[in-house]
Amino acid sequence: SYQAFSDEIDEILKKVICMGKGIEMNMGGFKYGLxxxxxxxxxIRRYREMGGELITVGSDGHVPEYLGYGFDRLPELLSDCGFxxxxxx
Numbered sequence: 001s002y003q004a005f006s007d008e009i010d011e012i013l014k015k016v017i018c019m020g021k022g023i024e025m026n027m028g029g030f031k032y033g034l035x036x037x038x039x040x041x042x043x044i045r046r047y048r049e050m051g052g053e054l055i056t057v058g059s060d061g062h063v064p065e066y067l068g069y070g071f072d073r074l075p076e077l078l079s080d081c082g083f084x085x086x087x088x089x
Contacts (some may be wrong), residue, residue: 001040012072013047018072022054022087025077027070032071037070048082054088 002009015022026038037044044055057074061067078086 024056026058028060030070044081
């Protein structure tokens with residue numbers, strides 16, 4: 001959880017942002033019954049608060065039936081975390 005490891009996570013996020021890198025909002029957590037994406041939305045929100053701008057999306061779609069899994073939730077999740085778009089490479 002972000003709360004339990006906030007100092008460590010903040011240091012990682014600072015490094016990611018400093019290096020001009022992004023993080024992925026992976027929807028696989030929903031597929032596996034966690035009830036949230038990976039990393040947890042608290043981490044993604046914190047990344048945004050710290051100035052992070054590059055967010056990508058993934059579905060953990062290692063087989064065809066899981067390609068794009070949970071993407072119907074992306075607009076609301078992205079918005080809740082402070083993003084109005086995502087990055088495609």
